[in-house]
Amino acid sequence: MGVESVSVDPATKIALDVPVADAAIVPPPPSVAPDGGVRAWLQVLGCWLVFFNVWGFPFSFGLFQSYYELNILTGMSSSNISWIGTMTSYLLIVTGVLSGPWFDLGYYKVMLLGGAAMSCLGIMMLSLSSQYYQIFLTQGICTGLGCGVLYIPGLALVGRSFTRRRAMAMGIVSSGAPVGGIIYTITFDQVIDSLGFAWTVRVMGFIMLGSYLIAFPLLLWGTANTGDIASGTPRKLFDKSAFKDLAFWMYTWANFFLFCGYMVPFFYMPSYAQFELHMSRSLSLYAVVIAQGVSVIGRLLASAAALRVGVMIPWLTCGTLSAILCLAWIGIHTPAAFLVYAALYGGFSGALIPLPPSIFPVVCPDPKILGARLGMAQAIGATASLIGSPIAGALLGLGGHGYLGLQLWTSLIMLVGSLFLVGLWITLVKRRECNILI
Structure with missing residues (x-):
């Protein structure tokens, strides 16, 4: 992406194309990677839907910050409320550092299903929450951990399907984050008055669940680049x-x-x-x-x-x-x-x-x-x-x-x-x- 020409072997090239806020260590692609095709671009679409949620929902926390200050958590300081959103982002990134090696060992399907279930559960339980500790546990910790399990392996899957077009594919995937933030923000604004907080959050949860259900077959159907338990080797972390x-x-x-x-x-x-x-x-x-x-x-x-x-x-x-x-x-x-x-x-x-x-x-x-x-x-x-x-x-x-x-x-x-x-x-x-x- 810069004019400096750097010689990097295929085992590390994928790590160069990941947005910093979305970045951690991405697992290496195979020694001979394809460069697109219908299967690969379907994975791009599936990973775009994953990014739509795992970064789009945290990006929309500003609307929750304002609503909590004015309605639910009126007795809490702005600083205390903001810990909820920052904990989500923190766990998303830190968990991503660990989920890369798990992908190497072939656990992508387990992480995809488990991460989606945990993030959706966090949102649905948020709809039942009214106390600070409840909101912190559901929106901050549960959703953060669920999203963190998902985002790095998704990038790894896409990266293993491209060589020359990898930067383009990664750019398309990362654009799902602000689009998700926009959709979740507009959804909240349009339904909060008519449905109230609980059902507004549930609507957002159903959007997340529906997009994951669309993404699952796109990411997993007919794919063979999701890691190998027998031969996968975790990368050095320090x-x-x-x-x-x-x-x-x-x-x-x-x-x-x-x-x-x-x-x-x-x-x-x-x-x-x-x-x-x-x-x-x-x-x-x-x-x-x-x-x-x-x-x-x-x-x-x-x-x-x-x-x-x-x-x-x-x-x-x-x-x-x-x-x-x-x-x-x-x-x-x-x-x-x-x-x-x-x-x-x-x-x-x-x-x-x-x-x-x-x-x-x-x-x-x-x-x-x-x-x-x-x-x-x-x-x-x-x-x-x-x-x-x-x-x-x-x-x-x-x-x-x-x-x-x-x-x-x-x-x-x-x-x-x-x-x-x-x-x-x-x-x-x-x-x-x-x-x-x-």
Whole structure:
């Protein structure tokens, strides 16, 4: 995806095409992989439906954040409520690090059925929940674990079916995440008044169940690339030599600080629109829909730019502009300006998803340890996703300044991430003694 030509063996190539927020270590493809065909593209469609749920539902947590604050959990702080959504994302990523080796050992069918059952169960039990601990267990933990079991093996299945077209296939699969977020957000808005919270959540659960039932035959029918219990070998999950690699740490901390702030606007846009701008619930939710929709365009444009000028320039540009937009959020006081902000933030921040994994082969050129180091970096990044929004929520209303603390935190923490990107860029140029287009 960048202009830098990196020689990577087939056992690691698949790990390079996974979006960072969706990424962990992906199992290696077979030594001779096909490159498409009807069977492979049906798997792409099936995995798109999986991503529609496993990232689309967590992406829609902003609507739950706002609804919980106004209705169900009125006595809880914004910070405490946000732990529910961040726990979902955290478990999704961390469980994904472990589900890759399970896929290698041939347990994909078990994980597909078990993960789908657990995530649907979590949503259905959420419809019966009214206390904080109940919502945390169902939406935060049960749904997070179920989704985490699903997403990396799905990418692995698709990756084993492509060689030259793998990046295209992975890009299509990852687009299911924002589309799912949009559909779940619109569904919630359209039925909450007529059906109430319990049945609205059940409708969302039926959407998830129905899409999984469509995805199962597409993913499993006539396929022979779901791992091999007899010969599968788990990958190395830890490489202590990474702790001595400056480029690894620059990459890891850049992602950590960027993702401390990345999800904050998506979580708090609806509540900000309703509390500060007095927008209707529907319009405030559509601000998130706009941001998610434009993020798809941002991902595509950033990937296209990376092909021409390398990854570092668009990555640094989009990270810095996302931070500046969060700072500009402080000066927004009208609904029209807020919707423009939502679109711009969605577009620029969306680029932070596909770019980091494509530069990782330059950060770690040794294919034997690339998977282990990428998994380590993603585990640290998952922690950022866990703590970023709760910290921002704890700053909400601090000193009677409304959302100012939250906005400053988001902007400054992402600027720190951009500074680490500059350090990474300099480190890679010096190490490789090449031009600045990396």
